[in-house]
Amino acid sequence: MKITAADVVVTSPGRNFVTLRITTEDGLTGLGDATLNGRELAVEAYLREHVAPLLLGRDAHAIEDTWQYLYRGAYWRRGPVTMAAVAAVDTALWDIKGKAAGMPVYQLLGGACRTGALAYGHASGRDIPELLDSVRAHLADGFRAVRIQSGIPGLDSVYGVAASAAGEGERYDYEPARRTRAAHPRPTEETWDTRAYLRHMPTVFEAVRHTFGPELPLLHDGHHRMTPIQAARLGKDLEPYDLFWLEDATPGEDQRALRLIREHTTTPLAIGEVFNSVHDYTTLLQERLIDYVRSAVTHTGGITAVRKLLDMAAVHGVKSGMHGPTDISPVGMAAALHLDLAVHNFGIQEYMRHAPETLEVFRTSYRFEDGLLHPGDAPGLGVELDDEAASRFPYEPAYLPVNRLRDGTVHDW
Structure with a gap:
């Protein structure tokens, strides 16, 4: 089941969110969250410019191999931007696999250990x-x-x-x-x-x-x-x-x-x-x-x-x-x-x-x-993205606060 599209959606319904949507040749779609608060556009660019082109034509079922390809295949590893982008791809592929199997993702992970x-x-x-x-x-x-x-x-x-x-x-x-x-x-x-x-x-x-x-x-x-x-x-x-x-x-x-x-x-x-x-x-x-x-x-x-x-x-x-x-x-x-x-x-x-x-x-x-x-x-994951609703909430720059001591010294977050 080949990947035919990988699109990034940035929307701000109350806060800014970055979502990756992967589409397969069978018409299945999967969603992944790539939101990095205050640095959203950095992850959007990483996904759109660097990761999405690498996904086209790959087997959507090959979750582990794709994870290793994106992590080990890049010289620069780890860091919040990279790992948020990898997370979005991985999560979207689990969403697709669950939909293909007709099962919630937790069943693919071995089933429930608790009622909630x-x-x-x-x-x-x-x-x-x-x-x-x-x-x-x-x-x-x-x-x-x-x-x-x-x-x-x-x-x-x-x-x-x-x-x-x-x-x-x-x-x-x-x-x-x-x-x-x-x-x-x-x-x-x-x-x-x-x-x-x-x-x-x-x-x-x-x-x-x-x-x-x-x-x-x-x-x-x-x-x-x-x-x-x-x-x-x-x-x-x-x-x-x-x-x-x-x-x-x-x-x-x-x-x-x-x-x-x-x-x-x-x-x-x-x-x-x-x-x-x-x-x-x-x-x-x-x-x-x-x-x-x-x-x-x-x-x-x-x-x-x-x-x-x-x-x-x-x-x-x-x-x-x-x-x-x-x-x-x-x-x-x-x-x-x-x-x-x-x-x-x-x-x-x-x-x-x-x-x-x-x-x-x-x-x-x-x-x-x-x-x-x-x-x-x-x-799958059980979440769907409403594109029409998302389009009503454009991105707005926003930051978490910075912390200073009484004497003005920048302090740990």
């Missing part, structure tokens, strides 16, 4: 009372686990905290890249104070635990903003509140830094949403320095690569916790859900609900019921 994937939502507030209201709203929506993010006294804004914890935007797309219509857009700049953050967060979790009890799984994202010793302190300070995980406590480039954190706290650790290769995890897995891998299918080479990563993690007793923000399209989300259902070492799935206009463009079959996500049983 436990999902966590994003609860936040500018202060503790607002945060508690947000947790209540998420529980009312059916979530069984929540991520806890709070404003910090003395800071005007904190990334990951909704402008209004009770508003509709909080439960859809409240971590957007900031849009601007300037000719040369620049990211918004936010001010950060790590010491204030470290003082405040234990009081936040004390309030949440006091209000909602010991059973509710609670997660927290450090957004890479701590040094290893600061992260060790926070992990130890949060031990009484029994976190499901502390995420991205420190930048992941120096994997040895996790040794220090691990020595000082029993709080479970998750990392990897900015990683894009199994090689980024080698030390972390072999030395059991983390408990959950956070890579997304969209940014880590596709279903083929992430399945291998999770198999490697399983050998070392590490579970999945795949990245699931709204800058991953419903195509990427669906791909994650098929893996969630099929792998034995599933842990939890991040779930931010896409905005209604996003779901006009991407027609999905996955569902969220009683705190669990399921990819659905439509053949």
Whole structure:
């Protein structure tokens, strides 16, 4: 079954998304997510100019060979742009294979290991009372686990905290890249104070635990903003509140830094949403320095690569916790859900609900019921792209914010 076309669609229904659509001689189509927040056009060009011409005439069923061809066949390997492009091709080919077989992708991966994937939502507030209201709203929506993010006294804004914890935007797309219509857009700049953050967060979790009890799984994202010793302190300070995980406590480039954190706290650790290769995890897995891998299918080479990563993690007793923000399209989300259902070492799935206009463009079959996500049983991934709807939302430049300390020093994201 030969590939006859590989088209790239860029659309912005609430956020910018890059989608690859592969078409075969039999008329089957498959979708792959190639979105790289703030660098979307770089991946579009990589796909359109370099990858798409290589796909024409190839066997659409040869998923593993195509993955190796695009990864090993290019001198320049890895990196977020390359791996997002490879991921889009790989995911689209799995979509086609599922449609050709008349089966959902998770069945091709070995079948379901569970009835659904436990999902966590994003609860936040500018202060503790607002945060508690947000947790209540998420529980009312059916979530069984929540991520806890709070404003910090003395800071005007904190990334990951909704402008209004009770508003509709909080439960859809409240971590957007900031849009601007300037000719040369620049990211918004936010001010950060790590010491204030470290003082405040234990009081936040004390309030949440006091209000909602010991059973509710609670997660927290450090957004890479701590040094290893600061992260060790926070992990130890949060031990009484029994976190499901502390995420991205420190930048992941120096994997040895996790040794220090691990020595000082029993709080479970998750990392990897900015990683894009199994090689980024080698030390972390072999030395059991983390408990959950956070890579997304969209940014880590596709279903083929992430399945291998999770198999490697399983050998070392590490579970999945795949990245699931709204800058991953419903195509990427669906791909994650098929893996969630099929792998034995599933842990939890991040779930931010896409905005209604996003779901006009991407027609999905996955569902969220009683705190669990399921990819659905439509053949392939179960997501279709509406071209007419996509054409109504042209690309708009947008960036995530930049972080600075009070003295103006650029700080870790």
